[in-house]
Amino acid sequence: MQGKWGLADAGFDYNMVAVFGSQSTGKSTLLNRLFGTRFDVMDETNRQQTTRGIWADRGTDAMPVLILDVEGTDGRERGENQDFERKSALFSLAVAEVLIVNMWETMVGLYNGANMGLLKTVMEVNLQLFGASREGRTLLYFVIRDHVSPTPLESLAATLRKDMERIWDGLNKPAGLEGARLGDFFDLKFTSLPHKQLQPEQFEAAALALRRQFTEKASGEYVFRAGYKRGVPADGFPHYAQAVWEKVVSNKDLDLPTQQELLAQYRCDEIAAAALGPFRAAVDAVRPRVREGEIVGELGDVARAARGQALAAFDEQAARYHAEVYKKKRAAFVQTLDGELHALALNQVKNAQTQAADRFASESHAALEDAAEKAAAEGAVSPQLSFSAVVGGVRRRVTEWFGGVVAGLEIDGAGWSLAAEARQLEATLNATTAKLRVAEMERALEQLRKGAQDTLGEVVADRLGSPGADMWPGVMAGFDDAVQQAEAQLQQRMDLAEVDAADQRLRLVRALQRGVWECLVELLREELTDQMVLLKLRAALEDRFRYDDAGLPRVWRPSDDIDAQFAQARTAAQALLPLLSRIETAASHVLPADLAAGAGPFFPAAFSAERSLTLISASRARELAKRFGREADALYLEAKRSLVATQNHVPAWVLLLLVVLGWNEAMTILFNPLYLVLAALFGGTAAVLYQLRLWGPVLRAVNGLLSVANDHVHELLVEAVNRTEPAAAAAAAQQRPSRRAARHAKGSPDEIELEPLGDSSLSPSASETRADADADRSSGGSGSNSSRSSSMRLHGAADAAH
Numbered sequence: 001m002q003g004k005w006g007l008a009d010a011g012f013d014y015n016m017v018a019v020f021g022s023q024s025t026g027k028s029t030l031l032n033r034l035f036g037t038r039f040d041v042m043d044e045t046n047r048q049q050t051t052r053g054i055w056a057d058r059g060t061d062a063m064p065v066l067i068l069d070v071e072g073t074d075g076r077e078r079g080e081n082q083d084f085e086r087k088s089a090l091f092s093l094a095v096a097e098v099l100i101v102n103m104w105e106t107m108v109g110l111y112n113g114a115n116m117g118l119l120k121t122v123m124e125v126n127l128q129l130f131g132a133s134r135e136g137r138t139l140l141y142f143v144i145r146d147h148v149s150p151t152p153l154e155s156l157a158a159t160l161r162k163d164m165e166r167i168w169d170g171l172n173k174p175a176g177l178e179g180a181r182l183g184d185f186f187d188l189k190f191t192s193l194p195h196k197q198l199q200p201e202q203f204e205a206a207a208l209a210l211r212r213q214f215t216e217k218a219s220g221e222y223v224f225r226a227g228y229k230r231g232v233p234a235d236g237f238p239h240y241a242q243a244v245w246e247k248v249v250s251n252k253d254l255d256l257p258t259q260q261e262l263l264a265q266y267r268c269d270e271i272a273a274a275a276l277g278p279f280r281a282a283v284d285a286v287r288p289r290v291r292e293g294e295i296v297g298e299l300g301d302v303a304r305a306a307r308g309q310a311l312a313a314f315d316e317q318a319a320r321y322h323a324e325v326y327k328k329k330r331a332a333f334v335q336t337l338d339g340e341l342h343a344l345a346l347n348q349v350k351n352a353q354t355q356a357a358d359r360f361a362s363e364s365h366a367a368l369e370d371a372a373e374k375a376a377a378e379g380a381v382s383p384q385l386s387f388s389a390v391v392g393g394v395r396r397r398v399t400e401w402f403g404g405v406v407a408g409l410e411i412d413g414a415g416w417s418l419a420a421e422a423r424q425l426e427a428t429l430n431a432t433t434a435k436l437r438v439a440e441m442e443r444a445l446e447q448l449r450k451g452a453q454d455t456l457g458e459v460v461a462d463r464l465g466s467p468g469a470d471m472w473p474g475v476m477a478g479f480d481d482a483v484q485q486a487e488a489q490l491q492q493r494m495d496l497a498e499v500d501a502a503d504q505r506l507r508l509v510r511a512l513q514r515g516v517w518e519c520l521v522e523l524l525r526e527e528l529t530d531q532m533v534l535l536k537l538r539a540a541l542e543d544r545f546r547y548d549d550a551g552l553p554r555v556w557r558p559s560d561d562i563d564a565q566f567a568q569a570r571t572a573a574q575a576l577l578p579l580l581s582r583i584e585t586a587a588s589h590v591l592p593a594d595l596a597a598g599a600g601p602f603f604p605a606a607f608s609a610e611r612s613l614t615l616i617s618a619s620r621a622r623e624l625a626k627r628f629g630r631e632a633d634a635l636y637l638e639a640k641r642s643l644v645a646t647q648n649h650v651p652a653w654v655l656l657l658l659v660v661l662g663w664n665e666a667m668t669i670l671f672n673p674l675y676l677v678l679a680a681l682f683g684g685t686a687a688v689l690y691q692l693r694l695w696g697p698v699l700r701a702v703n704g705l706l707s708v709a710n711d712h713v714h715e716l717l718v719e720a721v722n723r724t725e726p727a728a729a730a731a732a733a734q735q736r737p738s739r740r741a742a743r744h745a746k747g748s749p750d751e752i753e754l755e756p757l758g759d760s761s762l763s764p765s766a767s768e769t770r771a772d773a774d775a776d777r778s779s780g781g782s783g784s785n786s787s788r789s790s791s792m793r794l795h796g797a798a799d800a801a802h
């Protein structure tokens with residue numbers, strides 16, 4: 001730019017022209033005519049490519065134009081390789097303001113001949129690479145050479161314009177440029193030159209006229225318009241050109257294959273498709289089983305055999321074609337095969353994973369249950385085998401089995417591995433182990449809680465059986481013992497289950513403590529139902545009121561102060577109610593000192609001490625006190641009544657009156673030997689019976705005799721009554737026919753005789769009533785009448801039975 005052409009300081013005041021066209025179509029010749037350049041021109045006697053690559057020169061006569069003479073397309077020397085012509089054309093299109101599209105007149109209307117296919121490719125890639133960032137448009141200047149036919153230029157131009165529009169419409173436009181039109185990126189201009197050899201003068205004149213379009217700015221035909229400028233200053237052009245070239249050569253869309261490559265691609269695809277058939281048939285035979293979740297043992301063998309056969313079939317035929325293409329196609333084929341096999345293997349591995357995880361969970365659970373049962377049978381608190389020994393054994397078995405399944409699916413040379421799935425199983429088993437450990441610890445907690453419940457049950461029953469001042473300290477001592485014992489056992493169980501995390505251990509200990517506490521509260525509440533509380537209060541009252549200090553039952557005497565004794569006993573019993581109403585935890589060493597003030601670490605934050613400690617609410621306590629008061633009053637009244645009963649004896653004056661009034665009768669008995677003997681006999685017998693305490697049996701025997709006699713008399717009376725009844729029944733039967741006759745004569749249903757039902761002796765009467773109903777119907781009686789008479793009959797029968 002600096003040394004040869006002196007354009008480095010031209011700034012934006014320079015232009016770029018490039019040429020595009022088939023080889024040996026006189027491009028260099030034209031450029032030399034237009035710009036005075038000295039590009040090599042083909043020697044007429046040796047028809048071969050003259051321009052290789054891209055050459056650049058500056059126009060003579062101080063023309064600030066840089067011209068690129070580009071190697072012709074469709075050259076014999078390049079053969080099938082169209083790589084360079086695409087890249088050079090794209091480069092020209094990208095950097096030039098004016099691209100001279102050079103072609104023979106005979107090429108107009110041809111597709112390949114006029115390089116339309118190449119133009120299409122180049123325009124498409126140009127649009128993708130530079131379309132969005134394009135600064136200026138490009139003038140496509142079609143120069144039609146050897147225009148010797150009578151076809152006017154306009155007609156040739158119209159054909160070319162149509163072709164260009166069609167090419168543009170068929171382009172794959174990038175996103176955002178779908179609606180772009182040809183005119184947005186290109187201007188089209190057409191000219192033609194006469195035949196250089198046949199019409200040399202006209203040719204030179206036309207060339208000169210064309211030259212003026214590139215040199216005379218004042219001319220209306222001047223081609224370098226401002227809209228075509230790329231906006232690249234002259235000194236920066238080498239960098240710009242280099243950047244564009246790099247972008248062009250790195251673009252894969254231009255790397256189109258040769259015929260050989262195309263053939264190889266086509267055949268390799270065909271061969272691959274043919275080899276894929278038997279492969280798929282073999283694989284499809286086992287696929288449904290795998291999909292259904294079965295672990296197909298022979299899957300690995302089937303996959304390996306099918307893959308090997310498919311590859312051998314492919315290699316045998318495809319290896320004969322273009323080596324590069326074959327290599328690529330083989331890699332793609334292997335990928336297809338392995339992709340399908342991988343999916344199937346993955347499916348099987350997933351199935352195995354699920355089965356392994358399930359087996360691990362169920363077998364571990366069963367093994368842990370067995371260990372716990374064995375320990376329980378042996379009377380041990382915790383199992384002999386540690387958690388990890390039990391679970392680890394199962395895990396080893398399951399992992400080995402899974403490893404076997406995975407190993408069976410490995411295929412040499414396949415580009416995939418199942419290591420990730422093996423790791424996934426590890427993660428699943430770890431999670432299951434953690435769950436089992438939690439379940440194991442929950443089981444341990446439940447077991448220890450139950451143990452504590454048994455211990456506490458005895459303590460509570462014992463201590464609350466005799467409520468008193470030492471009741472709560474006793475209960476708390478029992479609670480402390482239970483907690484400490486359970487805690488020690490829990491530590492042991494945690495060691496066996498390998499619960500190592502300190503916070504987890506602490507959480508379990510807290511859960512146990514809370515469990516034992518809840519157990520205690522539950523037992524206390526069970527022990528303090530309304531009935532139980534009343535029983536305890538009553539027992540306390542009776543202990544003091546009915547029994548003396550020595551524990552002997554009291555017999556109240558008139559001299560005793562029942563009221564004072566009762567008041568004292570009742571007060572003492574009532575004092576138990578507040579004591580029983582609330583748990584006193586002060587004596588406990590395990591619980592926080594002041595539980596009511598705050599739960600401390602022993603209980604969760606949401607723990608309500610007030611609710612947990614209160615066993616009998618204030619309202620319930622009031623109700624119980626009322627009920628107890630009523631029961632106590634009954635006891636008091638009973639005591640009072642017993643005192644009245646002991647005070648009731650026969651007054652002396654009554655005895656005196658008896659002696660005075662009965663004196664004569666007593667003398668009579670004393671002085672009459674018969675009466676005396678009888679009196680002595682009865683008196684003696686009564687005395688003996690009294691002495692022998694036989695009054696009770698004697699009275700029962702007398703009662704028994706009386707009842708037997710009563711039954712017997714009743715039977716006799718019933719028999720007598722039954723004997724008199726048949727005579728009355730016969731008399732009634734005699735009267736019945738005459739009455740029935742009378743009724744028929746009157747035709748009135750109101751006079752029906754009502755007979756008893758439910759006895760075999762009554763059946764004749766029933767048949768008679770049926771006969772009567774028939775008679776009613778035959779005599780023309782209405783249906784309603786007959787039904788009324790039947791219902792009345794039944795009613796009468798019921799009455800009679802009654």
Ligand SMILES: Nc1nc2c(ncn2[C@@H]2O[C@H](COP(=O)(O)OP(=O)(O)OP(=O)(O)O)[C@@H](O)[C@H]2O)c(=O)[nH]1
Pocket residue numbers: 022023024025026027028029030040041042043044048049050051070071072073145146193194195196197
């Ligand atoms: N018939 C005819 N022949 C021409 C014309 N212009 C040039 N030629 C001849 O065509 C031959 C090729 O000319 P070049 O200018 O070397 O063609 P080119 O397109 O630059 O060739 P490459 O650079 O090899 O692609 C030469 O022998 C020219 O004399 C023309 O307008 N008509």
